[in-house]
Amino acid sequence: MSRSEASEGQAGQGSGGLSLGVDGRFELLPGVRLPRLDSPHAEAYEARDLREPDRPHFALVCRRELLPRVDILERVSRLDRSSIVKPRQWGVVDWHPAGGRRFAIVFEQPGGGRVFGGSLGARAPIRLEDIRRFVIAPLVPLLQELSERGITHRAIRPDNLFYADESRRKVALGESVSAPPGLAQAAVFETIENGMAEPSGRGPGYPPDDLYAFGVLLAVLLTGEIPCADMTDQEIVAAKLKRGSYSALCGRARIPLAMLEPLRGLLCDDPSERWTAGDLKSWLGGRQLTPKLPALPPKATRPFRFAGAEYLDARSLAHALAHDWPSARPSLYDGKIADWMLRSLGNEPRAQLIGNTMRRRQYASAEDGCSDDRTVSRVLMALDPEAPLRYKGLAVNIEGLGAALAVDYHKPEKVQLFVEMLRGRLPLAWFDAQLANRPEFLSVKKLIEQACSFASRARAGFGIERCLYQLNPQWPCQSPLLAQEYVCYIKDLLPALERIAGRGMPSEEPVDRHIAAFCVARVRQVPERLLNNLAAQNTTVRHLAMLQLLADVQQRTGPARLPALTRWYANLLAPAIDGYRNRPYRKRLADEIARLVEQGELGLLSVLFDNPAAVRADEQGFAVARAQYRQAANRISWLEQGGLSGPDNVLRASRQAASMVSAVLAGLMLVVLTVFYAM
Structure with a gap:
């Protein structure tokens, strides 16, 4: 069990603070x-290690609406490096300052x-020799181990670079697990593709992204200033x-001659040609490596005009169209x-793809009003297949789509874009547009x-x-019912609902769309009939399905x-008891x-209420009782209407009585005659 799972639900009030961990160590x-x-x-807040109180610690309390990188916490904690x-320890605590539970x-x-202190303004450059000894030397092995x-x-x-000790002769990278990957990165520190994507949708990326x-x-430390600081992300x-990353970021900077080679290698826009941590290690050892010159996008023989500007390559045009x-x-x-792609760029496959997309639009259903926007998105994929998935104002890397949805879930206008994107199957179109299959x-x-x-x-259990x-x-359930809880594992759902019910019987139903979807996603193999019943109009059927x-x-x-x-469910299903007629x-x-x-x-409560045999027996018993009641009611009505003393009934009764008397007398006469002749 990971320490994340082990700590879940194990946070409590300690002496002067909140304990965290199975053994309450922190x-x-x-x-x-x-x-x-x-x-x-x-x-950040102070934290204490109760076993080693002399070692200073701190705790980061994550924001509820941002997902920490729970999937890598265990692996990062085991890194054999002091340069990070x-x-x-990690887990969920009862965070009283915010009135709820937090990670x-x-x-x-x-x-x-x-x-770099708190701000990223201009400052004195760091000497090249210090960068080699105190930055590159300790961080390259770390980057290699991460990879x-x-x-x-x-x-x-x-601003996420720390001095590892008081001597300030060595640096360490700061944390990277308290929020989604790349969320806090400025576009200048991101590759071209990651810079195009929204920060929430950049995804975990790959080791070459960290090398970039x-x-x-390194360029910032060498020059003392952030490149392109006066420019927008776009x-x-x-x-x-237009120029390649190295030229755009370092073209006007005074870079020491000895650093030109590694910077060109690290800022190469082709990830397959970008320097690795091993290349940096070789460079530190004195080996000379010749970085590949940046391969700029193919230039067109004539520009394409859009919005008052001219574009000579497809990627730049796609970037402009997307904005x-x-x-x-x-x-x-x-x-x-399509004509420009074919004639000016000579890219027949992409021109054909754009043409097919435009022809498909003519036959597409426009019932939801999104077909034109989906067409634009597909054309952008054809122009620049390496770019993120783009739809209207949304741009996400395919591996960051889930994180972006989570971060923006409480923004209705953004959620609608995700719904349209997924229903239009645009992510699958993005896969189809890739130049090569990537395992x-x-x-x-x-x-x-x-x-x-x-x-x-x-229906419930599906949807967005x-x-x-x-x-x-790892995303916690976003049900309003669980607003003060933090339920990211299915095993913690029922204890959370138990705590809520224990504080007083809520008026809401215990299962809403979020809890239903959370359960189905985590448990799997939920019967189709049950999911259908979750949306039933009949209250009893719906509550029973939730149970x-x-x-x-x-x-x-x-x-x-x-x-x-x-007890919560028993109260909800109490009206079902009144449905039985048998007192x-x-x-x-x-x-x-x-x-x-x-x-x-x-x-057991579910079995008690979901009892078709008892329902049938009650219905049959009620049918018999109803027939008996009907018969008795008819008899009473007949008597009340004088049926017993009516002429017909008197005549019928008289005839029956006369017949009986006659039969008795005849019998007696027969007996008397038999006795008389016998004597």
Whole structure:
């Protein structure tokens, strides 16, 4: 079990702070802020190691709406390097300052302060020899180990660089796990493709992305200033596309001659040609490496005019179209882009793809009004297949789609874009547009295919909620009912609902669309009938389906007793008892429910209510009782209407009486005659 899972639900109030961990080794102090150790998306507080109190620690309390990188915490904590701020413990704590539960991560404090303090303004350059000895030498082995372990840092930037000790003769990278990867990175530190994407949708990336950011970091340390500081993100990406990253970032800077070679290698825009940590290690050892010159996009023989500007390559044109979506749509309809791709760039396959996309638009259904926007998105894929998936104002890397959805989920206008994108199967079109199949995309593609299917189904357990949890296995359930909880593992759902029920019987139903989608995404193999019943109009049927869903969760994950949650459901299903006509059975049912509430097993309560045999017996018994009642009522009515003393009835009764008297007299006469003659 990972320390993340082990710590879940094990946070409590310690002496003067909050304990974290199975053994309560670390104590968080909510009253002691450490703003100098804040991360861009998490506040720092003092933490104590109760076993080694002399070693200073701090804790980052993550924001609820941002997903920490839970999937790499364990691996980062095991890194055999002192050149990174490593996590020591993590889990969920009852964070009273915010009135709810939060994810917290404990780190050992770096020995010195930040290299760049709080701001990123201009400052004195660092000497080349110091950079080689105190920055490159300690960080290259770290980057190599990260790469070998399949971990990306994704937060390499000047303000996340610390002095490892008080002597300030060695540096360490800061943390990179308190928020989604790349979220805090400025576009200048990102590759062209990552810079095009929204920060929330950049994804974990690959080791070459960290090497690129390291190259920009070295340029900052050498020059004392951030490259392109006066440019917008869009302008920075456009400059890199036009001139190449090295020329755009370092072209006007005074770079020492000895650093030209590594910077050209690290800032190479082709990830397959970019220097690796091994190349840097060889360079440190004195080996000369010749970086490949940047391969700029093919230039057209004549420019394409759009929005008052001229473009000579397809990538720059696609970048401009993506940032002026309203103007992009009409500019595509005349077919000039496909003609330009064919005649000016000589790219027949891409020109044909654009032409096919435009022809497909003529037959596409426009019932949702999105077909034109989807056409623009597909044309952008044809122009620049390496770019992120772009739709209207949204741009996400395919591996960052899930994280972007999670971060922006509470922004309705953004969520609508994700819904349209998934229903239009644009992520799958992005895969089809790639120039080559990449093995690392196989698992992602399968998840995306499922998400596109889920987005098109509106019932409970599906929809955009299901996509949210399917694409983000560690994302906590976003149900309003769980607003003060932090439930990211299915095993923690029922204890959270038990706590809520224990604080007072809520008026809401225990299962909403979020909880249903969360359960289905984490449990899998939920029967189709049950999912259909979750949306039933009949209240009893719907509540019973909810009970059956959570009963299945309890059977799989525990805990064994949930008395408060069972009582919650018993109250919801109480009207179903009145549906039985048999009063003694209703009394026995009520007594049995009271017993099961104390026992706290949702499954037994589910079986009690989901009892077709009892329903049939009650219906049959009621049918018999109703027939008997009807017969008795008819008899009473007949008597009340004088049926007993009526002429017909008197005549019939008289005849019956006369017949009986006659029969008796005849019998007596026969007996008398028999006796007389016998004598």
